[in-house]
Amino acid sequence: xxxxxxxxxxxxxxxxxxxxxxxxxxxxxxxxxxxxxxxxxxxxxxxxxxxxxxxxxxxxxxxxxxxxxxxxxxxxxxxxxxxxxxxxxxxxxxxxxxxxxxxxxxxxxxxxxxxxxxxxxxxxxxxxxxxxxxxxxxxxxxxxxxxxxxxxxxxxxxxxxxxxxxxxxxxxxxxxxxxxxxxxxxxxxxxxxxxxxxxxxxxxxxxxxxxxxxxxxxxxxxxxxxxxxxxxxxxxxxxxxxxxxxxxxxxxxxxxxxxxxxxxxxxxxxxxxxxxxxxxxxxxxxxxxxxxxxxxxxxxxxxxxxxxxxxxxxxxxxxxxxxxxxxxxxxxxxxxxxxxxxxxxxxxxxxxxxxxxxxxxxxxxxxxxxxxxxxxxxxxxxxxxxxxxxxxxxxxxxxxxxxxxxxxxxxxxxxxxxxxxxxxxxxxxxxxxxxxxxxxxxxxxxxxxxxxxxxxxxxxxxxxxxxxxxxxxxxxxxxxxxxxxxxxxxxxxxxxxxxxxxxxxxxx
Numbered sequence: 333x334x335x336x337x338x339x340x341x342x343x344x345x346x347x348x349x350x351x352x353x354x355x356x357x358x359x360x361x362x363x364x365x366x367x368x369x370x371x372x373x374x375x376x377x378x379x380x381x382x383x384x385x386x387x388x389x390x391x392x393x394x395x396x397x398x399x400x401x402x403x404x405x406x407x408x409x410x411x412x413x414x415x416x417x418x419x420x421x422x423x424x425x426x427x428x429x430x431x432x433x434x435x436x437x438x439x440x441x442x443x444x445x446x447x448x449x450x451x452x453x454x455x456x457x458x459x460x461x462x463x464x465x466x467x468x469x470x471x472x473x474x475x476x477x478x479x480x481x482x483x484x485x486x487x488x489x490x491x492x493x494x495x496x497x498x499x500x501x502x503x504x505x506x507x508x509x510x511x512x513x514x515x516x517x518x519x520x521x522x523x524x525x526x527x528x529x530x531x532x533x534x535x536x537x538x539x540x541x542x543x544x545x546x547x548x549x550x551x552x553x554x555x556x557x558x559x560x561x562x563x564x565x566x567x568x569x570x571x572x573x574x575x576x577x578x579x580x581x582x583x584x585x586x587x588x589x590x591x592x593x594x595x596x597x598x599x600x601x602x603x604x605x606x607x608x609x610x611x612x613x614x615x616x617x618x619x620x621x622x623x624x625x626x627x628x629x630x631x632x633x634x635x636x637x638x639x640x641x642x643x644x645x646x647x648x649x650x651x652x653x654x655x656x657x658x659x660x661x662x663x664x665x666x667x668x669x670x671x672x673x674x675x676x677x678x679x680x681x682x683x684x685x686x687x688x689x690x691x692x693x694x695x696x697x698x699x700x701x702x703x704x705x706x707x708x709x710x711x712x713x714x715x716x717x718x719x720x721x722x723x724x725x726x727x728x729x730x731x732x733x734x735x736x737x738x739x740x741x742x743x744x745x746x747x748x749x750x751x752x753x754x755x756x757x758x759x760x761x762x763x764x765x766x767x768x769x770x771x772x773x774x775x776x777x778x779x780x781x782x783x784x785x786x787x788x789x790x791x792x793x794x795x796x797x798x799x800x801x802x803x804x805x806x807x808x809x810x811x812x813x814x815x816x817x818x819x820x821x822x823x824x825x826x827x828x829x830x831x832x833x834x835x836x837x838x839x840x
Contacts, residue, residue: 389435389488395442398428402448404505419505419513423497430481431492438486443494449502450476457497465490515715523714527721534725538732557756561779562749565673566623571782572670573747574754576680577734578663584828585778586629591803592774595622596630598823602807606823607642608633611803625665632658632831650830659831675743683737691729698722753779758788762795770799781824790817 398408406413406426418425430443451473458471458479467485471494474480481494565573567585572578590596595616597609610616617631632649634641641649667681676683702719739747757780763769773793780789790813798813806819 389437391436391438393440393442394438395444396430398443398445400426400445400447400503402503404503404509414506417505417509419509421513423499424503424505426496426498427493428495429491429493431486431490433489433491434486435488437488438490439484441483441486441492443481444474445479445481445494445496447477447479447498447502451498451502452476455499459495461493461495462490466492518714520714520717523717527717530718530721531724531728534728538728542732542735556752557759558749558752559756561753561776562746566669567778567782568625568666569670569673569675570750570779572666572680573675573739573743574750574783576737577684578666578832580825580828580832581782581784582666582828583629583662583831584824585781586626587824587827588781589778590626590630591801592778594803595619597803597805598820599805600807600819600823605643607640608646609640610634610638614639623665623669625662625669628658628662628665629831632662633827646827647830673742674740675746677738677740680737684734687733687736688730691726691733694726694729695723698726754783754785757783758785759792760788761792763792769793769796774801786817786821790814 396408398406398413400406400417404414404417404424406416406428408428413428416426416428418427426445431438431441453473456473456479458473458481460469460471460481460483462469462483465487466483469481469483469492471479471481479496483492486492567589568578568582571582571585587596587598591598594611597611599607599609601607613619614637616622616634617627617636619627622630633646635645635649638645664681667679670676671679698719701722702716705713705715705719757776763772770793773789776789777786780786794813796813798811798816800811800816804816804820806815808815
C-alpha cells in the first residue's frame with residue numbers, strides 16, 4: 333500500500349481519533365506555512381513606504397535607519413528584514429530593496445545601516461542598484477559602525493536597492509542561515525546520489541530484516557512431508573503464522589472452514605451471482621462455540637436476524653462505510669489468537685503499527701522539509717531531490733511494515749510442521765485411498781487456500797468421483813470438481829478481497 337493511500341485512508345476512515353490526529357498535523361503544517369509566508373512576504377516588497385496620508389507629490393528629505401543585531405536580526409522601523417541577510421564563504425551580505433515606486437519625488441534620500449561591531453573601510457564593500465529614476469547616489473562608511481547610502485532626485489517610479497558585504501566577525505548568523513549556505517554548496521550530483529541511495533538502502537535494510545525474521549520459511553528445504561495437519565489450529569491463524577499478517581486468503585479460508593463445520597452454506601446462481609445462508613441457528617453471531625473473530629465476520633456478512641445474504645447484500649454492507657471497524661476487529665482477534673498460542677514474541681499487529689507509523693512519521697518529516705526547501709531555502713533548490721528520496725524511503729517502510737513480526741521458538745518449530753503439511757497439499761501426484769477422499773479434500777481446502785496452493789490441491793483429486801459438499805449449491809445440473817472449483821474459488825476470492833480492502837488501515 334502506497335504512502336498516499338495510507339494517509340488517505342487514515343484521513344477518511346471511520347476511526348475518528350486517528351482522523352483527528354492527522355487532521356491536526358495537517359492543520360499545523362498549513363499554519364506553519366502561512367506564518368512563514370507572512371513573515372517573509374517582504375522579500376519582494378520595498379522596505380520603506382511613503383505614508384498615504386501625505387497629500388503632496390514632493391518630499392524634500394527622507395532618512396531611514398536599518399539596525400543589524402549581533403545575532404543577524406535586521407530591523408527597519410520595527411519590521412523584521414532578517415531574510416535579507418545571506419551567508420557566503422568569506423563574508424555576509426545584506427541586500428535590501430529600500431524603495432520601489434514610492435509614488436512621490438524625493439529630493440534627498442539617506443539610509444544609515446548600523447552594524448553591531450566596528451569595521452574599517454577595507455573590510456566592507458558597498459554597492460547600490462538604482463535601476464532607474466535616481467539622479468545620483470553615493471555610499472560611504474560614515475562611522476566605524478554606520479554604512480551610509482545617499483541618493484538625490486529620486487523619482488516616483490524609482491527602484492533603489494542597497495548592498496553591503498562585511499566580514500563574518502561582525503555578527504553570528506543563525507544556524508538555519510548557516511545550514512542553508514552549507515546545503516547550497518552541495519552539488520546536484522550529490523543530492524541526486526542521496527535521493528537514489530536513500531530508498532535503495534532502506535529497501536535493502538528492510539529486506540535483510542524480513543529475511544532474518546522469516547528465514548525458516550523462505551529457506552525451507554526439508555524433504556519431509558506431513559499428510560495430516562499438525563494440529564487443529566484454525567486456518568486463519570495458520571495463515572498468520574506463515575505470512576505474518578492477515579489478508580484476503582485468511583478471510584476466504586475462514587468462510588470455507590465455517591461452511592465445512594456446518595454453520596453456513598454457499599449458493600451459486602445461474603446469472604453468476606451468489607448468496608450465503610445460515611445453518612444451525614438464525615443467530616450464528618451469538619453461538620458460544622464460534623471464535624470471536626468468526627462471530628464478528630458473520631455479523632459483517634449477515635444482517636441481524638437475516639437468514640440469507642446475497643452478493644448485493646454483502647457489497648452493500650461493505651460499502652456502507654469507507655472502512656469497516658468490524659473487519660479490523662476480525663483482524664485484531666486473529667492476531668490476538670496467534671499471539672495467545674505463543675507463535676510470536678510480540679503481537680504482530682503491534683509490530684505492524686510501529687513500523688507503519690514510523691514510515692508515516694518520516695513521510696511528514698519529509699513533507700515539512702520539502703515545503704520549507706521549496707518556499708524558503710535559497711536557490712538552487714537541489715535539496716528537493718533529497719526529500720523526494722525520503723518520501724520513497726518512507727513509502728517502502730510502510731509497504732513492508734506487514735512483514736516484520738518476529739516468531740517465537742514455538743512459532744518457528746510449529747511453522748516447520750505446517751510447511752511439511754503444505755508440501756503434502758501441493759504434491760504433484762494424484763491422491764490415493766479407497767474411501768473418504770472427497771471428505772479429505774473438503775476438510776483440507778481451507779488450509780490449501782491460506783497456503784496459496786488450492787489449485788494444486790484440487791488437481792490431485794480430478795480423477796476421483798466428485799461428491800458435492802452439503803454446504804455448496806448451484807443451479808447446474810451436473811457438478812464436477814472442476815466446475816466446483818471454478819465456481820467457488822472466484823466467489824470466495826472476491827468476498828475475501830472485498831472484506832480485506834474494507835478494513836481500517838490502522839490494522840494491517
